[in-house]
Amino acid sequence: MAKQSGFPAKVQVDDSTNTLRDISNDVTSFEISTPSGMQEITGVDKSALERLLLLADGKVSLKGVFNPAANVSHDVFKNYRTLLAGQVGRTTTIDPSGVVAGSARLTMELVFSGYDLSRGEDGSLTWSAEGQLADGTVPAWITVP
Secondary structure, three states: OOOOOOOOOEEEEEOOOOOEEEOOOOEEEEEEEOOEEEEEOOOOOOOOOOEEEEEEOOEEEEEEEOOOOOOOHHHHHOOOOOOOOOOOOEEEEEEOOOOOOOOEEEEEEEEEEEEEEEEOOOOOEEEEEEEEEOOOOOOEEEEOO
16 A cells, blocks of 8 residues: 555544444544653663663544534543443554555554643634553554455
8 A cells, every 4th residue: 555644534442331432523633652661771882872672652642622422522531530340441543544455553452641621712622632551562553454
């Protein structure tokens, strides 16, 4: 598959009942980060840095337009603190260029640390939600079959 744009993207997040919900229509932007820790291990006999790759992490930042309808963004995030027994986090799936054969998909289990609403001076009502890796599984991109 050739180079792709970022539309139409698809974003899905588990709600508090562990049901994956498509919130793509409410999301206006997202950022994905899959960093790893680094340990400097440079000996005094070196002239350049040496490093070891450490634990992997995953983070997602979502921003969107407030929508109080059933089974969309507000429903998903309003109970972000509510976790079912045994639930470690919320499945979050992002298809940055849509669900098309050969495109990329990232799925991670995330703990969302907040659901913030903001009312602009112009009357706009928007939200943001930040999620971080929850279960110790290394984030992995797959190719949509």
